[in-house]
Amino acid sequence: MSVNLPLPRADDLLPIAGLQLRAVSAGIRKSNRLDMLVVQFGPTTTMAGVFTQNAFCAAPVLLCRQHLASAPLAWLVNTGCANAGTGEQGRFDALQSCQWLAESLGLQPEQVLPFSTGVILEHLPMQKMQAGIQKATQALQGQAGTAGSTWLEAAQAIMTTDTQPKAASRRIQLKGQTISLTGISKGAGMIRPNMATMLGFVATDLGLEQAHLQALMAKATDLSFNAITVDGDTSTNDSFVCAATGASGLRLTPQDTDWPVFEQAFIDLCQELAQAIVRDGEGATKFITIHVQCAKSSHEARQVAYAIGHSPLVKTAFFASDPNLGRILAAIGYSGVPGLDVSAIELRLNGLLVAQAGGRAASYTEEAGKAAMAESEITVGIDLHRGSHQATVWTCDFSHDYVSINADYRS
């Protein structure tokens, strides 16, 4: 199940000049499905990335952090095996993979960013990796440019328990010139990113200083990939990387008057990609936006939003369309906000006032609550009445299918 938006159409995904994509089937875990993606970038490209804060972070994440400093010009992504919890051998395998790709593309191994996603505690099947890389680079070398359809294949090649590929584009005018942005993401479970999602990639043909790109990513990540949760489990492999190829010939800095246009388009794209992960959350039947306002700090607004977004009781009530809304109050109550005055809080469901003055609103009726809960897109609005900060978190409900999917994931 899912609350996916319609499948992205290949034609809606804009090619990005200055890069070449190649998705292949390497048979890493299952055969006859795209499970490896190689992206090669032109020499003017700058890149920035944010990665999981999980202490048990995967070998490819360790390498990505190092390689980002070496002006990387290629991405290597595999699914089926996360290369996490694999110790020294895992780091060796990830580096070896970078080396194979670098050799084919005439790069240094440090110029390759590796990404893996899939089962933890298992080693990369290195023969399959080598053959897959060979297959992808042969195709790359024969390929003249990039086709829009290839972004859709790229999105397909990075899926694991996702039920559909996640991709989106934006086209904007900057200084009278047309600039394109295209991104893909993946993930449906083990989603509570703490820097980035499982995997997210964005590319643009704009030219950007690496430092400017990194700063923009940090801001956009906080408002997108770092504001979603499916099950509260922060992955070992979360990675979100952006590339600015500069192939459009246009360069931009935060001092340019057009910067806000680009920034907004970038954040919008990241939010669409992040929300796509929640919409495809394992077993999801509802897409839930939790908006907390009038908090003393954005930190406490997020604390309240995540307490609600992680509560299995709240999430099962959404699944059942049951307005058992005391569970939301309970979650607010244990969210850990110091000195919280519960009598000041207002709780709304798609605008319907549910609770105020520490209890049920006089105007609230069970019937109206049921109607609001029956929607497939629900906004939970909380007014703490104690400050001027706010936060938004996106999540989904908790269904039988979540249990089924995760009880059977490896089998």
Add this chain to the structure above:
Amino acid sequence: MSVNLPLPRADDLLPIAGLQLRAVSAGIRKSNRLDMLVVQFGPTTTMAGVFTQNAFCAAPVLLCRQHLASAPLAWLVNTGCANAGTGEQGRFDALQSCQWLAESLGLQPEQVLPFSTGVILEHLPMQKMQAGIQKATQALQGQAGTAGSTWLEAAQAIMTTDTQPKAASRRIQLKGQTISLTGISKGAGMIRPNMATMLGFVATDLGLEQAHLQALMAKATDLSFNAITVDGDTSTNDSFVCAATGASGLRLTPQDTDWPVFEQAFIDLCQELAQAIVRDGEGATKFITIHVQCAKSSHEARQVAYAIGHSPLVKTAFFASDPNLGRILAAIGYSGVPGLDVSAIELRLNGLLVAQAGGRAASYTEEAGKAAMAESEITVGIDLHRGSHQATVWTCDFSHDYVSINADYRS
């Protein structure tokens, strides 16, 4: 489903001199089931209690905190309605209930401790409360003593989604005299106590200073009710209260050489009652003990244990008996322990070494992992190799039935 131990036998539950129990059917939510418990204590009784830290705590919890200072001599417990998220009206209703019981028993209203459990955001049905209190007190006045069987009825009267009553006793020798302790508890969902469980009650015929009882409770709670989790949801109504009636004629202080015997029996009893809640956790099919050792502090040991105990991915893997044990490493990794060296960590499952040196142990086999996961009682052992502190947390798995129970709870 559950991993309950055999039902407590009425004969195994020791009567406690100095108190009278009365469980009645007040028809608060459903008819023809015990849903109200009244306990009256003799004048030498001392009491202590710990309560939820949830900011949205229920009206009865607010009153309990106040009334504990007034030498209370009665408990009034109802199920079916939590009287939480009920604002000013809720506090009035709780106080009114105390007043009715106090009048019948010749006490002041402040000498009654009220407890409610059930649905949040609904008001107490006051007519039914009044009729139930009348029924209970009439019976109390006609009742000569207490029968062991009545503790089982008391345990039944406080159940909500529990599949079986939870009660236990201990008999110990102190200074050559026989002392009895009996306790009951309830709860199966919204269980991640932060001071106490949904409801827990312990009584002894020993005489104790109130301050000594309170200090002992704090210690025992940390090792029992505060070390369990079903779904990570801290309730609005958690209450754990103890009474020492003194009816045995024997008084004890922490300076007595026999104190450790009493303390151990008390902690044991609390642990049995707390574990009974996890064993009966909503939808539980496995009873899981998470033991973290060699941590730098007991705080960080608990952090790691709870990260594992709250992970829906870990809990669904236990449900499936699937040794997808990388999920445990991922949870350790995001538990937030600063400067964690993952290469030093050892992970064991019922003694079987699973992971070490940041990866899978060479000796580990999938077959052995599967066998360990197939047990209904599993100990997850984690050695952080960075200090001398430890913590134990008890939890259960996450099954389809958890979703069913919580999607349908109110209907």
